[in-house]
Amino acid sequence: xxxxxxxxxxxxxxxxxxxxxxxxxxxxxxxxxxxxxxxxxxxxxxxxxxxxxxxxxxxxxxxxxxxxxxxxxxxxxxxxxxxxxxx
Numbered sequence: 001x002x003x004x005x006x007x008x009x010x011x012x013x014x015x016x017x018x019x020x021x022x023x024x025x026x027x028x029x030x031x032x033x034x035x036x037x038x039x040x041x042x043x044x045x046x047x048x049x050x051x052x053x054x055x056x057x058x059x060x061x062x063x064x065x066x067x068x069x070x071x072x073x074x075x076x077x078x079x080x081x082x083x084x085x086x087x
Contacts, residue, residue, distance in 0.1 A: 002026050002039050050074050 003011065005027045015021045029035055050056050053074040061067040 002043070004040075049078050053077070 001015070001021050001023050003023050003025055005025055007023070008025055012023050012025075015023045026040055050071055053070070055061070055070045056067075056074050059067070061070060
C-alpha cells in the first residue's frame with residue numbers, strides 16, 4: 001500500500017500488525033522544480049472517479065459504514081461500466 005509522507009509514524013506499525021499490510025511512504029523529492037511522484041496519480045485519479053458520484057462528494061451519510069457502502073457502489077458502477085464498454 002502506498003501512503004503520503006504525512007502518514008509516517010504509528011500507521012506503519014499498526015498496518016503491519018493489525019492488517020498485515022506493508023505501507024510504503026511516497027516522499028516528495030527535495031528538488032526545486034516540479035516532479036511527478038510515483039504512484040501518486042493512482043490515488044488522485046481514484047478519488048476523482050469516486051467524487052464523480054453525488055453521494056460521495058459530501059458527507060451525506062451519518063455512519064461510516066454507510067459512506068463505505070456508497071464508495072463501494074460507486075467503484076462497482078465505475079468498474080462494471082469499464083468492463084462492459086465496447087472498444
